[in-house]
Amino acid sequence: MNILEFSFLSAVLTAMTPVVLAALGGLLCQVAGVFNIALEGQLLWGAFTAVVFSHLSGNAWIGVAGAVLATALYAAPLSVSSVTFRADPIVVAVGTNLLALGLTAFLMRQIFGSGGTYTSPGLAGLPTLAELGLDVPVLGPQSPVVPFALVLVAAVSWWLARTRSGLRLRGAGQHLDAAAALGLPVTAYRHGVVLAAGALCGLAGAQLALGNVTLFSEGMSAGRGWVAVVAVMLGGVRPYRVLLACLLFGAAEAVGFRLQGAGLPQQAADAAPYVITLLALVLAGVAARRRTKEAS
């Protein structure tokens, strides 16, 4: 019983960590007033570069660092075109998402010699905390990136609420001209958040490809970047709410898996996280409405 619950929690955490990290990137952009739907492509690029760097170096952490850097770099065209040239970030993101699919599949053939899936016993994956000597329930079977992601949510929340740069970023997102008039380097902020989102997606991709599993396969981001976008839409500019949205989604998904075993059709299991998220939103909306009604 207990074990089942731990394993459930553990499964939700594993599944959602890449989403949480990507969503955190999306949230930073949202705070600064940039609507970032490029997360899906960046997540895929992060997964790919993580495997490439791990493969080349034989060290998973170099893979992680490489993915973070390479994906921040991959986000540069988005930041230049949407911030400097004021192109529509949604259109650019549609382009870079497509580009990531093609580029990873193409480079995969160049680097690993074949398409599809790349894995090898020699490919270094991230160690679990248990392997590092920290055998605690739930977190034990996770890579260190998982607790790090949770810490990061808290850190970003604190940073936004309490620090000088966090305050300025929030200001820039709410009234760009006013922030600029106060002498805040708003353009740098906007570039900064788009690149930071890239870095976070790199980390997310690294966790997906070296933490969740140890391999790269074409298109393995499999919509997680879009789930992250939805989480940002739901959670707005509040990191804990975004985390909550991710966990709700992940829990619904995990429940769906378990119910599939009891005969629930696959299509229903696929739909479950979306339906439950929507229901939660609607219930919250109805409750808020009732509260204002009762007041009068």
Place this chain on the structure above:
Amino acid sequence: GGGTGGPNASAAPDGKSIILITPNPVGTNSFLQLGVKGAEAAAKEIGASFKLYESKDPTSIAQNVDAAVRAKPTVIVGISFSFDDVFTTVPKQHPQQQFLQVDSCAKEQAPNLACVSFKEHEAAYLAGVEAGLLTKSGKIGVVAALDTPFIHRWIEPFFAGAASVKPDVAGTPLYVGGNNPFSDPARAKSQAQTLTDRGADITLAAASAGNQGVFEAVAATGAKAFGVDVNQCGQSAGNVVDNVLKHVDVAELAAIKEIVSGKTGGVKVYGLAEGGVGVGALSADVASSGCTVAASPDVITKVKQVRDDILAGKVTVADPLQS
């Protein structure tokens, strides 16, 4: 810089050529990868050029078939059920053109359309026998990419095979689904973990690129997995019992050679009898296959016996596609 369109870059005017059309981008789909492998091998063997047209939906399938017909190759190969519709009409309109459909056959078959199909269920049944003999918990599972009718040719026979040797065995199928069912190893791993959490100690992995995720999941808990289509034992040493083999490439190569040699049309079904499907345990080189079944000679013996029973008609494996 590559292909400059020189005289030998593609098919010479009267040279032989093969065009393979897939219903989806090949990408991570292990079955389509095998199809490409078979066609490439055939092209090499008969000295033909080879081209791959990847489609994404029924319309692009039709467009690719059109374009292939215009190119007038020796054979146009279409792979899977998705070609049933186009191959019902197009071959009739182009009687001079030879067609080959792999894995299914159009309802109204023209004389210039050859078909090869497989009895995957026979091999899956044998794998199930192995699983039934090897499971300790009496719980086994399948992780499949998507709940299509076709995938049930692996699932039910696998469970039936297991039940044939261990009647109270409980089988649970899970489907990866989601946004990219054929290439979501993380989700497949999560599914496999769900199965191992519930006590399943043997899982058949039929999730294309997701299979590696399944292998990782069983490896972490000491459970075991089965692979599909090709020998996947080497991908996760010590964790894969055996594979449900489907020699698409071999069958395709043979079919193309027959067409080239003038034997056109017809349907060829590859089952255990024809050697088109099977499990690793049946092969002579099982010891070097890396599959853990090699360490259980009694299992191998039993599997061979069941195979013989099937061939002899003493055991019939129900085809889930035949309702």
Place this chain on the structure above:
Amino acid sequence: MGRVAGAAPVLAVVGALVLTTLVMVVVGVDPVLAYPALVRGAVADGNLEYTVAAFVPTLGMALAFALPLRAGEFNLGGDGQMAAGGVAAAGVALSVPLPAGVAVVVPLVAAGLAGGLVAGVSAPLRTRLGLPAIVTTLLISAPMVSLASYLVRFPLAEPDTGIAQTPLLPDAAHLPALTEGGYVTLGLPLIVLLTLAWLYADTRTVTGYEIRATGHNREFARYGGVPVDRLAAVTLAAGGAFAGLVGGLIVLGPPYRFVDGALTAPGYTFTAVAAVLLATARPIAVPFTVALLTVLQVGGQGMEREAGVPSQLTQIVQGLIIVIVAVVATVRHLRQRRAG
């Protein structure tokens, strides 16, 4: 200004050409082979038919996104609305035997209604509960795709086949074809007519004016007596109806059945979103941006077939072109800003 505006598309094309040529040369594809293959793949050798066949749903989905957008509502749930429309059309055509003519119209109407209903749900969620349409349309979309998939897999499934699809629709329900191949159907004139009607309504009718006013400033429109909530609902539902209709057109066209996944696999929804946003608030430009992206996609497949360009490379080229066009489309604004 007029000159700059006119030059923008040219610049975009030139920029995209230069960059993609560079990519081709780097990865070893001969541009001299590839470009003609792209053009032929889209318009020559009988390929035009398929380009049109892709243009029709993309344009339809562009309307599905653009129509609510004019009223300030984002409809990102095109996939779900399209799937709902497709499955409704298939369900009606398979279960209700109808005489020729009506047999096409009734499923299409059902498709439009289904799509409209799915999108329309987002309207009260927006006006009553304050949930933005961009969130709810997206969230509703995925379960709708799953539902359609379920229906096609089980109750509506064709028996004895390996893939999830409905049986062939009765002949009477097949969309009349305008070409020999059957891929250019009555859907083309229908969508073109609807597009023209939308363009006309947008600029020349009271409703179009009220929709635009709502999109520009909701409070202003409300002040002017515009029923803004109702308009938002109507435009969302109408957008959904377009998406549903697209689903119906696909299903009633060859191969005359609902094949699971076939509606969403080509990615019409987001191609259309990109096309509409590229048109930067000028509805008249929408058919052209749709045509551009469709030619790129269909032609890209021609490039794969003829010039041996791998499909990954086509994706790379398409991605680059979208980014470049997006940038160049705004160079105009940039110049204005500098001048100011």
Place this chain on the structure above:
Amino acid sequence: MAVPADPAVPAVELVGVTKRFGSVLANDGIDLAVAKGEVHAVVGENGAGKSTLMSVLYGLHRPDAGHVLREGRRLRLRSPADAIACGLGMVHQRFRLFPDLTVAENIVIGAEPVRRGAVDRAAARRAVEELGERYGLRADPRARVGDLPVGVRQRVEILRALYRGAEVLILDEPTAVLTPGEASRLFEVLRTITATGASVLLVTHKLGEVLAAGDRVTVLRQGRVTGRFRTADTSADELVQAMIGRSLSSLEHRRDGGGPASGAYALEVRDLNVRDRDGVARLTGVSFGVRPGEIVGIAGVAGSGQRELIDTVTGLRTPGPGDSGEVLLGGATARRGREPGVAYVPEDRHGRGTAADMSLAENLLMGDQRATGRRTLPRAAVRARARDLVERFSISAASVDAPISALSGGNAQKAVLARELSRHTPVIVVEEPTQGVDVGAQERIHTLLAEARDRGQAVLLQSSELSELRLLADRVLVMFEGRVVAELNGATATEAALGHAMTGATP
């Protein structure tokens, strides 16, 4: 460079500033010096170039020619940040605040006190409270700015400038959005500020304020300086002469026939009770009527229920469960939703009265789009109608197809009036008709309202300009805490009497 003749160097000086926008010469060689400790007013017609000049001073626009001196030293102002660093501060007409940040955050942002890596919120609050104490600018440092009323938001803007050490404070039409009480409090604050040696540049259309609160005044006309006066030595007439090149004809707006209109009410409100979302009563037992050919004024301090009353009368308020009462138009109960028989000039020109990105012609159409009863909207007809209105109401606009945001504030206001008055509805509701509008246009607007009345339209006029009410209204209803507490005769009521009634004291 000439050494200043005055012994005291000006706090700030603009020298030969020229700024051109395309073909518009917004500033044409303007010289202007602001002494330390003075309130220096800048007046002029709409479009005279006041805001442009202030923007140049604040580093928002770079002048095409000319420069800025600060205490005799030439500044290089590339951005507002430079201006802030040089001790300049500006309060824009449209506030530049961050709605989701607190008051304290809005004030310290850009120069936050920091303690151990984090913003020192306690120190920030203290700083805000101290500044507020010193200048009489109270604002709860923890409040979210988006929740605050306009007057308090303006205080936050001023506090921000002061916090950043502004010694020259630029205020662009600060009183346009304030009630008379808030305005007089603002001028007290400005006095406190100048008492410390700081200077204030005050852009306004209200000549009364100039004369009362200013020390010196510079008049702009078509981008040039047309007059410099000491307020002690000048008069409103003299200023007007400099601003528009003529005197205002002292029009008598009252009805020729005299005497109040009689007969049935065109608009009648019966026992209106309204509660807001939190259940607080906003209107209690409000009843009154407006007859054809009558102007009824509404006065009251902000938040006395004017907003709810007008939203109810115009049908823009979504009735809540706690609402009761009746609105009658021509004797019949008004329908739900926006009532076509009521023209309405809203106070919030940007949020409600116009759509900034739509063309002037399309803005002029709103409310009348269904008038023809046809479903089509021929573009030629829309344009022709717009040109006609532009002509009749002398709106100065380059083209009816350009977005309305290209119009100056005064002209945009005229456009809204033109649209609403031209509909010849039985009832017109007008809010703050002359806010942000120059004196010439004010006069024109007053004439238009009087003409509407004379045509037999019933006018409900809400204004915080008591002089405007006295000039136009036949009767003035004074509101306080959601009730009509007094009804005064517009012709005879003094501003003192009105002001007294607005505090809720019974006359």
